[in-house]
Amino acid sequence: MSQLRSVLDQLAVAAGQEMSVAERDVEIGEIVHAQNVLDVILARHVHELAGGAGHEQLGFASPTAYLKHRGRMSGGHAQQVVARANAAVKAPAAFAAWADGRLSTDQTRHLFAVSESVPDQYPQAEQTLVDIVEDLSVKDTARTVEYWRQTVDGPGGLDTETQFARRGLSLSKTTGGMRRVDGWLTPLAGQALETALNTLMPPPRQDDTRTPRQHRHDALEDLCRDWLDHYDTPVVAGEKPHIMVLADLAALQGVAGGCHETLDGDILTVETVRQTACDSSITRIILGPDSEILDVGRKTRVWSPPQRRAIIARDRHCQAKGCDRDPRWCDIHHTDHWADHGETNITKRILLCHWHHTKEHHKHAQKHRRPKPKG
Numbered sequence: 252m253s254q255l256r257s258v259l260d261q262l263a264v265a266a267g268q269e270m271s272v273a274e275r276d277v278e279i280g281e282i283v284h285a286q287n288v289l290d291v292i293l294a295r296h297v298h299e300l301a302g303g304a305g306h307e308q309l310g311f312a313s314p315t316a317y318l319k320h321r322g323r324m325s326g327g328h329a330q331q332v333v334a335r336a337n338a339a340v341k342a343p344a345a346f347a348a349w350a351d352g353r354l355s356t357d358q359t360r361h362l363f364a365v366s367e368s369v370p371d372q373y374p375q376a377e378q379t380l381v382d383i384v385e386d387l388s389v390k391d392t393a394r395t396v397e398y399w400r401q402t403v404d405g406p407g408g409l410d411t412e413t414q415f416a417r418r419g420l421s422l423s424k425t426t427g428g429m430r431r432v433d434g435w436l437t438p439l440a441g442q443a444l445e446t447a448l449n450t451l452m453p454p455p456r457q458d459d460t461r462t463p464r465q466h467r468h469d470a471l472e473d474l475c476r477d478w479l480d481h482y483d484t485p486v487v488a489g490e491k492p493h494i495m496v497l498a499d500l501a502a503l504q505g506v507a508g509g510c511h512e513t514l515d516g517d518i519l520t521v522e523t524v525r526q527t528a529c530d531s532s533i534t535r536i537i538l539g540p541d542s543e544i545l546d547v548g549r550k551t552r553v554w555s556p557p558q559r560r561a562i563i564a565r566d567r568h569c570q571a572k573g574c575d576r577d578p579r580w581c582d583i584h585h586t587d588h589w590a591d592h593g594e595t596n597i598t599k600r601i602l603l604c605h606w607h608h609t610k611e612h613h614k615h616a617q618k619h620r621r622p623k624p625k626g
Contacts, residue, residue, distance in 0.1 A: 283355075290335065290356045291349055297336035334363055342366040344377045348385065357389045361396045372403040414438065428517030447474055451580075456573045461606075469606055473580050476605070498524045526612040529585050559583065562600055569604040576604035584608050 262282070270278065300306060301314040311317040314336070318329035338359070339346050345362040348354040354362075362380060366373045380399060384392040420434035436444060451470035455461070461469065495514040502511035502521045511524045519527075562583055569576040581602040603611060 284352060287349070287352060287356050293332060294335040295339065297332055298339045301333070301336060331360070334367075335359070338363040338366065341370070342373070342377060344381050348381050353385050354381070355389065358384060358387075358392045361393045365396050365400050369400055369404045376403075424517075428513070428519075453576065458573065473605060477579065496524060496527050498528070503528055522612045526608060529582055529608070562602060566602040568602065569607055570601040571603060571607035574604060574607060578602055580604050582608045584611060
């Protein structure tokens with residue numbers, strides 16, 4: 252193992268050295284092969300450890316619990332390693348092809364899974380399946396294995412009724428007011444969501460540094476905002492559903508520490524409040540010293556419908572360089588914010604898509620952020 256560590260250290264140093272594209276391509280191929288080999292070795296060790304109840308001798312209730320501690324793995328990752336270890340017995344031909352480098356770790360995951368789901372039919376078909384998928388991509392391997400499984404097992408455990416019963420979506424609030432989304436969608440619901448998000452994900456531009464996950468997040472936000480803004484949504488308490496933000500004048504002027512939160516109590520940054528206030532409806536509420544309501548003004552739009560139409564007619568699309576997002580997905584941005592005594596007229600107002608609008612306010616926040624104290 253000391254020799255392996257030495258080799259890995261040398262590879263780490265070499266990774267930062269200058270190479271031609273062809274040389275780096277060869278290096279990456281060798282490293283991917285080595286990573287597969289290490290996955291095989293780890294699976295074999297875990298198989299032997301679990302077979303002799305070694306995890307119990309080390310004080311752990313299961314191989315998964317051991318791996319979570321020893322390797323600082325997530326539960327899902329540890330379970331995958333244990334599944335590979337179990338495959339040494341349950342899917343020996345696939346395991347051997349994996350060890351020989353004929354199959355990748357990701358390919359064998361599908362074979363190992365099907366060996367668990369149809370244990371009676373799999374052994375007779377295993378070698379044929381291995382030979383068929385050997386030269387396929389991971390995606391085609393998954394499709395091939397699933398087609399075979401359905402020929403011998405029908406829809407399997409996830410028939411239509413099971414899928415419908417399993418469907419569900421969880422939305423939980425986490426640190427800082429962020430939400431975690433988790434759940435299961437039926438095939439048709441999943442296809443509908445995927446199609447809608449793909450429709451709202453424009454091709455990435457040169458300045459667009461978002462990851463695919465971030466693209467999907469922003470597309471989902473656009474989808475929800477558009478539905479709330481433009482469709483015949485149910486009326487609640489006399490008006491359409493909306494996001495309510497509570498902010499004092501200081502927050503609107505970029506000064507934190509007072510009131511800048513949602514109605515649910517999520518504390519927002521003052522720049523997020525200012526961004527929201529760029530293009531929204533505003534209700535003035537004057538409170539007394541004991542928070543008693545002294546006066547409530549009428550809700551008014553920052554921009555009147557004629558002003559909005561005029562800005563859209565002039566700009567036609569997002570005005571960020573290289574972006575042509577449709578006005579439907581754009582906010583009106585104040586280049587000098589109305590809370591800073593900027594005038595609400597169309598001269599210094601531009602259309603920005605939600606992503607570029609957010610970036611613009613982030614830049615403003617960084618420009619005016621207080622420097623960290625030294626020492």
